[in-house]
Amino acid sequence: MINLARLVSEKRAEQGLKRHVIAALRTIFDPELPVNIYDLGLIYALDVEADGRVDIRMTLTTPAAPVAQTFPAQVEQTVAEVTRRVQRPCRNRLGPALDQSRMTEAARLELGLV
Numbered sequence: 001m002i003n004l005a006r007l008v009s010e011k012r013a014e015q016g017l018k019r020h021v022i023a024a025l026r027t028i029f030d031p032e033l034p035v036n037i038y039d040l041g042l043i044y045a046l047d048v049e050a051d052g053r054v055d056i057r058m059t060l061t062t063p064a065a066p067v068a069q070t071f072p073a074q075v076e077q078t079v080a081e082v083t084r085r086v087q088r089p090c091r092n093r094l095g096p097a098l099d100q101s102r103m104t105e106a107a108r109l110e111l112g113l114v
Contacts (some may be wrong), residue, residue: 018048041102063100
């Protein structure tokens with residue numbers, strides 16, 4: 001039998017954790033741009049499980065970005081601080097090139113693209 005109260009509670013926990021993960025990701029900035037990586041659209045998928053596992057699919061501003069070697073680890077460290085999980089809480093996967101359609105309106109305004 002399905003425990004509806006438990007399912008609702010787990011969903012709320014996932015949503016709350018996701019909000020905290022997004023807030024943490026917004027503290028990481030591309031060193032060449034005045035916009036955080038979440039609003040910039042570098043994070044193109046974010047899945048958070050109730051048990052704290054996080055799956056992030058991200059990209060870089062360019063394939064040859066100077067932070068290509070450090071960003072995934074920085075993202076993982078930042079997310080680990082939020083989820084309080086020590087053993088690889090974040091599975092980063094680099095994906096397609098940056099696309100302006102994934103940027104928030106605030107990011108496009110900051111970059112003069114609107």
